[in-house]
Structure formats: C-alpha cells, structure tokens
Amino acid sequence: MHQEATRARPGAGGTGGMIRIEDLHRSFDGLPVLKGVSLALDQGELLALIGRSGYGKSVLLKHIAGLLRPDSGRVLIGGEDMAGLRGRRLSRLRERLGFLFQGGALFDSMTVYENVAFPLREKTRMSEEDIRERVLEELSRVGLSGAEEKYPSQISGGMQKRAALARELISEPEIMLFDEPTTGLDPIFGHAILKLIDDLHRRLGFTGILVTHEIHKVFEVVDRVAFLHEGRIQAQGPPDEILASEDALVRQFVRGEIEGPISVE
Amino acid sequence: MGLFLAQAAITCFIPPVKISRLAKQIHFIGLQSMLVIVLTGSFTGMVLGLQGFYTLNRFGSEAFLGPMVALSLIKEMGPVISGLMVTGRAGSAVAAEIGIMRISDQIDALTLMGLNPFRYLIVPNLLAALIALPLLTAVFDVVGILGGYMVGVKLLGVGSGTYFGEMTNYVDFSDVLEGLYKSLSFGVIIAWICCYKGYYTGIHTGFGAEGVSRATTQAVVFSSVLILVWDYFMTSIMF
Numbered sequence: 001m002h003q004e005a006t007r008a009r010p011g012a013g014g015t016g017g018m019i020r021i022e023d024l025h026r027s028f029d030g031l032p033v034l035k036g037v038s039l040a041l042d043q044g045e046l047l048a049l050i051g052r053s054g055y056g057k058s059v060l061l062k063h064i065a066g067l068l069r070p071d072s073g074r075v076l077i078g079g080e081d082m083a084g085l086r087g088r089r090l091s092r093l094r095e096r097l098g099f100l101f102q103g104g105a106l107f108d109s110m111t112v113y114e115n116v117a118f119p120l121r122e123k124t125r126m127s128e129e130d131i132r133e134r135v136l137e138e139l140s141r142v143g144l145s146g147a148e149e150k151y152p153s154q155i156s157g158g159m160q161k162r163a164a165l166a167r168e169l170i171s172e173p174e175i176m177l178f179d180e181p182t183t184g185l186d187p188i189f190g191h192a193i194l195k196l197i198d199d200l201h202r203r204l205g206f207t208g209i210l211v212t213h214e215i216h217k218v219f220e221v222v223d224r225v226a227f228l229h230e231g232r233i234q235a236q237g238p239p240d241e242i243l244a245s246e247d248a249l250v251r252q253f254v255r256g257e258i259e260g261p262i263s264v265e
Numbered sequence: 266m267g268l269f270l271a272q273a274a275i276t277c278f279i280p281p282v283k284i285s286r287l288a289k290q291i292h293f294i295g296l297q298s299m300l301v302i303v304l305t306g307s308f309t310g311m312v313l314g315l316q317g318f319y320t321l322n323r324f325g326s327e328a329f330l331g332p333m334v335a336l337s338l339i340k341e342m343g344p345v346i347s348g349l350m351v352t353g354r355a356g357s358a359v360a361a362e363i364g365i366m367r368i369s370d371q372i373d374a375l376t377l378m379g380l381n382p383f384r385y386l387i388v389p390n391l392l393a394a395l396i397a398l399p400l401l402t403a404v405f406d407v408v409g410i411l412g413g414y415m416v417g418v419k420l421l422g423v424g425s426g427t428y429f430g431e432m433t434n435y436v437d438f439s440d441v442l443e444g445l446y447k448s449l450s451f452g453v454i455i456a457w458i459c460c461y462k463g464y465y466t467g468i469h470t471g472f473g474a475e476g477v478s479r480a481t482t483q484a485v486v487f488s489s490v491l492i493l494v495w496d497y498f499m500t501s502i503m504f
Contacts, residue, residue, distance in 0.1 A: 067373050091379035099377045105370035119378050171378070 017078075018043045018175060018207040024063060024073035026056075033059050035231030036073070043174075046201050046208040048218045048239075050253070051228035052262070057211045058102070060228065061177045064209065065099050066090060077175065095123070098168030098176045098206070102183055104160040106152040112139070112163045113148035119171045138166040142196060158189035162196070169200065176201075176208040183213070190214060194221055215254055219243065227253065229262075269464070270457050273391050276383040286389040294355040294390070295397030299404065301350050306338075306405035309346060310412025313337055317413070318421045327421075331428035332435035334413035335406075339436065339444045343406040344398075345496050348451035351398060352488040356459035359390055360484035363463025364477040372464070387464070391456040398452035399445055406444065443503050450499065451492050458488040 019041040026034040033056040041047055051057050062068040063075050066082040075082045077093055085093055106115050116135045120126055126134070139145055142162040152160055161181055168176065178197060182190035194214065198221035201208055212218045219225065219239035226236040227250055235242065235250045245251055252260030317333045363386055366372050375382045410432075417423040462484035466476050 062373075065373075065377055067376065091381075094377050095379040097377060099374070101370040101374065103369055105374040107371055107374075108365075108369070122380055123378065 017041075018045070019064060019209075020074075020076040020079075021060075021064070022074045022076070024060070024075065025071045026059060026063065026068065027071055032231055034063070034070070034073075037228070037231065037233055039226055039233055039236070041207055041209070043207055044205050045224065046198075046210065046222045048222040048225045049209055049211045049228060050213070050215060050218075050225060052253070053213075055228060056231060057228055058179050061099070061179050061209065061211060064175075065097055065177055066094055095171065096174045098171065098173035100161065100164055100168055100176065100178045100181050102180045104152070104157075104164035106160055106164055106167070108152050111149050111151055112144065112155065115152070115163060116167045116170055119167065123171070134170060135166075138170045139163075141169070141200070142166045156189075158185050158193065161185070161193055165193075165196070165200075169204070172204070174206060176206045178208065178210040178212070180211050180213070182217075191217055194218060197221065215256075229253070266457075266461055269461050270453075273383055273387045273457070273460070276381065276388050277392060279384075282392070283385060283389055286385065287392055290389045290393035291396055293358075294351060294393045295400060298351050298354050298397070298401055301354055302347055302401045302405050303408050305346055305350055306343070306408035307412040309342055309405075310334060310338060310409030310414075311416045313342070313409070314413035314416030314421070318417055318423065327417075327423055328427050328431055329435075330413070330417045330423050331430070331432035334417070335410055335432045335436050336440060338406045338409040338413075339440050340447075341496075341500070343402045343409065344444050344447035344451055345492060347398065347402045347405045347448065348455065348492045349489055351394070351401065351451075352455050352459070352485055352492065356455045356488055357481050357485050359456070360459040360463040360481045361477055363460060364466035364480045367464060367466045368472055368476060382464075387456075387460045390460050391453070394452035394456040395449060396452075398455070399448045402444060402448040443499075446503075447496060447499055450495060454491050454495060455488050458491060459484040462487070 019039070021037055021039040024034050024037040025032070037056075037060060049057050049060065059068065063070055063082075064077070066075070066085075069083050077096065080093055082090070082093065106112075107118065110118065113135055116138055117131050120131045120134060136145070136148070139148060142165050144159060144162050144166065147155055147159060147163070152163070155163070165181075181193050181197065185193065194212075194217050197208070197210065200206075201221070210218060210222060219242070222239060224236060225239050225242040227234050227242065229249055235245060235247055237245075242250060243254060245254070248261050251257075252262050313334045314330065317330050317337075318327055321327050321329055321333065363372075366386070372382050372386070375385060414425075414428055418425050418428050462480045466472075466480040
C-alpha cells in the first residue's frame with residue numbers, strides 16, 4: 001500500500017532524482033519536434049507541462065514512458081537510461097510508470113472491473129478475492145463504485161478517465177504521466193479530475209507530469225510548471241512565477257492573448 | 266514484416282501461452298467460420314461434380330468423377346478457398362480489432378504494464394489460425410466431396426460405388442498431406458498479414474477510422490494475393 005507522502009518543495013528546477021531528460025531530440029519524417037528538451041524532476045514532484053497543441057508535449061511523455069526512442073539525448077528514470085534497456089529490464093522499469101492516455105486506453109472488450117483487475121491478474125499471484133478487494137477499493141477511491149460491470153462504451157468520458165486512472169494506480173506506480181486528462185470533459189468534470197489527481201498525489205506521493213491546457217486550474221495543484229515551445233523548454237518555475245512572468249512568450253501563452261510573439265496562423 | 270513474423274514465432278515458444286485468449290480466437294477464427302466454409306464447400310463440390318461430369322463425359326471417363334472432385338478439393342480448392350474465406354471473415358476482423366487497439370492506445374497501455382503485446386494479441390491469432398485452418402479445410406473437403414456426390418451420383422447417374430471406389434484408388438495420403446501443408450501455411454499467412462497490418466495501423470496506413478479501414482482492406486487484399494502466389498509455389502514444389 002502507498003505511504004502517505006509529503007509534496008516536494010516547489011522550486012525552479014528539480015535535481016532529477018526521479019526523472020532526468022537530457023538534450024532530447026526527435027524528428028518525424030524530417031520534421032524536428034523536440035529540439036533539445038532538458039528537464040529534471042525530484043521524487044514526489046508534480047509538474048505541469050504546458051505548450052501549444054501539436055508542439056510535442058505528448059511526444060515528450062511517450063519518450064519518458066519509453067514508447068518512443070529519441071534520435072539523440074537521454075531519458076533517465078531513477079538513474080536508468082530508458083533507451084539502453086531491452087526486454088525484461090525495460091518491462092520492469094515500465095512497471096514503475098503509470099500513463100493516463102488522452103482517451104483513457106481502456107480495453108474496450110472488458111468491463112471496468114476487468115480493466116482495473118487486469119494488471120493484478122497478469123502481473124501478480126494475488127488470489128481473486130484479494131484482487132476483488134483491491135479493485136473495489138481503487139474504484140471507490142476514484143468515485144466509480146457501482147460501475148464495475150459496465151463496459152467503457154457504456155460510461156461517460158469522465159468516468160472512462162477515472163476508470164483508467166484506477167487501472168494505472170492499482171499497480172502503485174512511482175511515476176504517473178497524465179496526457180491531457182481533462183480534454184473532452186466539461187469544466188466541472190475537468191475540474192473534478194484535476195482535484196482527484198491532486199488528492200491522489202498528496203496521498204500516494206507519486207512523481208507526476210501533467211500535460212494540460214487547463215492553465216489556471218492546473219496551476220493550483222502542481223509544484224512546478226514547464227512551458228514547451230518550439231521543441232524546447234522555454235521557461236519553468238513555480239506556478240506563481242510563471243503567471244507573473246515578464247517573458248513575452250510565456251505571458252502570451254498563459255494569458256491566451258492573440259497578439260504577441262506566438263503566431264496564431 | 267519478416268521480423269514481425271519471426272518475433273511472433275519466437276514468442277509462441279516462450280511460455281506462458283494465453284490459453285483463454287487462444288480458445289477465444291479458435292472459436293472466432295474456426296468455429297464461427299464453419300457456416301461459410303460448409304456453404305462454399307458444398308457449392309464448390311457441386312460445381313466440380315457438374316463441370317467434371319460433362320468434361321469427363323466427352324472422353325467417356327465419367328467413372329473418374331470421384332477422384333477428380335476429391336483431388337481438386339483436397340490438393341487445391343479446399344485449402345485455397347478456405348484460406349480466402351477465413352481471410353475475408355476472420356482476418357479482416359482481426360486486422361480491424363488490433364488496428365482499433367493501436368489507434369486508441371490500448372496496445373501502448375499493454376506495453377506500459379510491462380506486458381508483451383505479441384503474447385496477448387499476435388500469438389493467440391497465429392496459433393488459432395494454425396489449428397483452425399487445417400480443420401476448416403478438412404470440413405470443406407468432406408462437404409465438397411459430398412456435394413460432388415449429390416450432383417454426380419444422385420442427379421447425373423454416376424454409380425455410388427464408382428464415385429467412392431475410384432476415389433480410394435486414386436487419392437493417396439500424400440495428396441492429403443499436400444492439402445494439410447497448404448492449409449497450415451495459409452493459416453500463417455492470414456495471421457501474419459492481418460495482425461501485421463492491424464498492429465502497424467497509423468504508421469503505415471494513417472490514423473483514425475480511415476487508417477483502420479485502409480489497414481483492413483490492405484490485410485484482406487495482401488493476404489488473398491499472397492495465398493494464391495504461395496499456392497502456386499507450393500504446388501510447383503510438391504508436384
């Protein structure tokens with residue numbers, strides 16, 4: 001079971017005890033998307049990764065998860081280089097990670113219960129009775145008691161995200177990556193998901209990266225914000241600092257202004 | 266594509282095999298294809314009986330209708346038509362299912378759980394096709410021979426003893442083995458191509474519903490063509 005954890009002290013940049021990204025480059029069909037991203041996160045820190053749509057935030061998360069391999073640069077998880085690992089060692093490192101996909105990525109041929117139970121059934125030797133207890137506990141934690149026998153297509157987008165969150169958290173990951181967890185949800189559901197993530201982060205103490213466009217709401221729950229623009233981290237720091245930034249790029253993005261150095265065309 | 270098949274083949278020999286998933290796929294690829302196999306098999310046999318009778322009649326050799334129908338079915342038409350039917354009915358569905366799992370990140374979710382997607386998605390389909398195709402082909406052959414019997418014996422008056430007697434004289438076990446080898450290799454082709462096309466939906470075919478649609482079409486067309494091309498090479502080697 002998770003231990004109650006205290007949140008990392010907010011700061012301008014982590015030391016990279018848990019995640020360290022060094023000069024990451026990645027192109028697709030000759031088009032550079034990441035042009036030297038460097039970022040470091042301490043254990044227990046929750047970071048919001050913000051930036052324009054289509055500018056590589058999800059690509060960066062997939063590199064951290066080891067789903068994509070960089071053209072150059074390194075991603076170190078707990079000091080281990082993802083790109084240098086293969087087979088069972090890579091699988092073991094991935095087991096330390098949880099990834100909440102934009103669409104939830106629930107297995108659509110399984111019920112909510114089967115989805116959440118799946119990692120335990122496949123990766124542990126727990127009895128079905130113990131699995132049931134853990135699944136019901138996890139579903140209750142994300143507010144989904146009573147939805148066990150429903151299929152993903154029978155529940156709302158917000159419930160799908162909660163179910164997906166329960167499936168990730170049941171393996172007690174040390175690192176959680178959230179890829180736009182509020183996209184497609186109404187403001188109330190979106191806020192509820194962010195509050196749930198904040199609550200779970202406080203209770204479980206995972207290290208997390210949260211990609212989102214909910215600038216102001218997410219600033220209330222994270223320790224640090226990093227702004228990805230044109231393939232690089234253009235600015236990072238505590239939420240208050242980013243909000244008060246005099247940098248023209250950051251200010252335009254955070255305030256959502258049309259006029260400024262970022263072209264809207 | 267070769268690497269994909271090699272990886273799938275290697276994973277087949279690394280335990281544990283997902284038995285429940287394998288049983289589900291045997292049911293889907295095998296049992297649920299039975300109706301279409303029985304229908305196509307019986308009508309193929311009936312057409313062979315009809316065409317064969319009138320062709321052999323020109324040479325006064327109607328007595329050889331039984332072996333002609335049996336050899337055509339066992340060596341050639343049984344494996345090929347079964348393969349094409351399974352490609353259309355089950356292969357397309359396999360490609361679409363895996364393709365949808367790819368574009369909705371379900372395969373990435375499996376990977377991030379530290380689980381091997383090949384073990385969960387590809388191996389059960391490969392093994393199920395290897396088990397189901399020879400059995401479906403056997404059903405196709407038997408039903409086809411009975412279809413030929415109905416037309417040749419019951420409608421056109423060839424003797425029942427002649428139909429089956431000449432068949433046992435001219436059909437060897439090696440002919441049955443040839444059909445078996447063909448059906449096994451067609452099973453591999455169907456699972457290989459359809460899983461591959463589904464697995465790489467997005468990368469090779471574009472994303473979204475259109476990507477899945479294109480992957481499914483490519484899977485069916487490519488599998489069907491490869492079955493016919495491979496059939497020619499197998500036949501030329503085995504003769």
